[in-house]
Amino acid sequence: MFDPLDLYSPDEQVQLEKITEATTIFTKLHQDDPVVVITAVNDNRIDGIKAQEEDEDEEEEDSIIDILDLPPATYATPQASLCVLLLLKPDKQVNFNTSNDDYDDSTNSKSVEIICKEKEISSELLSSLLTWYTDLWPNSRLNTELKICTRIPRLRSYGQKELLLNYYTSLLKKYDNCNEDYINDQIVKELSLRISENCGRSAQPSMTRDFNLQNLVHVIQLYEPSLTADNLGWKTWGSSLILSQELVNDLETNKNNKKSKSIRRVLELGAGTGLVGIAWACKWRQLYGNESIEMFVTDLPDIVTNLRKNVQNNDLDDFVVADVLDWTNPEDFIKKYSDEKFDTILIADPIYSPNHPEWVVNMICKFLAINGRCHLEIPLRAKYALEREKLSNLLEQHGLVVYNERSSEGMDDWGVVKYLYKEIGWDTTLTD
Template sequence: MSQDPPYDVIITILQLLTSTDENNFGSSAQTSDKFESTTPRDIFSAKKITDQQVNNTLEWMKFHISAINTESKLASISLLTNRKTELIQYLTKVIASPLTHLSQNSNQQEEIWSHASLIISSLSGRWAKPDFTRKITTIPNIKEIKLHEPSITEDNLGLKTWGASLTMSQRLSYRHKELLKEPVLELGAGTGLVGITIGLLGYQDVTLTDLPEIVGNMKANVELNDLSSCDCNEVIDSEKIYNGIKCGVLDWSKPEHFKGRPDAGYNTVILSDPIYSEKHPYWIQDVVKIMLSKSEDSRVLLQVPLRDRFGDIRQLLWNLLDEIGLTEVETTLDEGFDDFGEQKFIFKIYKWKRSL
């Protein structure tokens, strides 16, 4: 038998080393490849490894790596994802290998090199990470939320889940009766975490909005969590009653083009991590002025990370909200996490001044 591992063996190992899910953020972040309460067959199934691949791999291992001689020991390779340095060294060797014993099948060679490269990308920080599913399990009263996150660039930051949305979701989970008044509008909803949390808490008049390139993934995430969704403009246009989460395109620079607004406006407007440029405070002012109802009890909920370079822009936002007649009624400092480490956030509630 050849000393070189055949295609089935290499691809099986690479599949075992591939983490398709990730849980939470920061100190609670972890891959989903737990092994204590999962059978080997469950792991093989989750990694899309066939019975034939398992059998072929164990047969080869029996002659070359005798320590891996059972399905359980083979499945335990998935735990090596926690040993980042050694894993990258191994994957680099795979990519550097000419795989001459597979030279008769260039497709197999390319698949192995590509698969190894994708795993390295997933270990190289959020900006390099390919598509994956994040599971959020740290929101009180909600067992789990699944969020598909495509690979991101600086042009599609809304395809990533940001720590501010998790902190906002955690607050809403235990204060929602106090903080939420329907209808609810979320601006810049991104992957949909906050809106999905609100839906799972039982609210039915909820609208999530973002830019066109973001809304498709957001809507898919709503449905991934067993909540119904639809296009908010279609619901308004048809005047039909809809119980579920509405998703739609709302460009902050052109809020007047949004057709989904109820006649009286929204009683709760939510923004999580909304500031990335000097233009955003002005756009937010315009959107809130148009979308927020004039009810005395309507409110804006803001969760904003305290990034060092954005102090002046944050203050500009507070000033502009005051300028249109809103007043700050609560401010809280929170500590949390993002993919990039520990982060502090400020939470604010704004309501119309009584004179309005």
């Protein structure tokens, strides 16, 4: 049977054999001609210097490995294969950074200990992979723990997704029908994760993402369950990152402004995983502590359990309440917490069906205090142009004014997206 590994042999030994063979032939041919031999020796010295320089370049090139450097499913020990699968785990995402698909350069500067901790690799697993590369299938590009830990994760970024998928399926063929033991189960579990991570955000498994905002000390960590049953609030959307950064910057700029300090009640609508509300609360706490402020982050019942968990994980549960506020039935929320108005309302990406503009404007009308401000960020999705127009018309019809509007570009899981920010308040000239 054809095995692609037949085409591949550890390169160092072959080269050494070729060089020795060439030197022997040269010496035999020119042993009666000292000039040629001396020139050859000098050339060799020059070549030696050149070779040293080239070695340095090659070292760079040498760090590039490919799929054929991975231990083949047929021969590798289960421990070595499991270690490879764990090394191919995606790095944690920061601010929609695409390290999920592309190799994150920071891995290069991390120590073996840190990489193993992040990827949950035990020292036993790592040594079984090292034994593979030093004793069983010698490979100079992967013969130290550091080379293994920094080079194998890079395979995710070499545009070799299809080849990696072939590698995963070859392992799956081997381990799918095996006896049920711990290591076998682990391999199958990691394999399913690696395969699904390649299937786009909507088919990906659950994940935790970090958000690292300017002017904010706290790094926000958000858990996102895998997206099922159209629960869009289980993913963090690009609008919320843009809005969070703008709000944090505003709080920073206005920190000595009395008006900013007078905010007492804050409400987030359709909070999803909670980035906007959590960022706002973290910045507020950083500037003023958490006294005399009431804050609610709200969404539909299916979303609130995870939202609450994210509030807790970011140590905000002593002053941020996560609860249900359904735009089609706000009465339950009002019964539980009163109908007192809010100084600040935060909303990111709430318009993606024909009913949403009306529901969202109703919520702003119901909950925004007379001198309050609503901060709204929406993506400029081509498909929802009519809904955006409807939103603008409804705001105007209800006596709401857009005091500030600006567009920007930002990231989401699918790449760059254009966004529109609106600062909305009541038209106070009408009430005077």
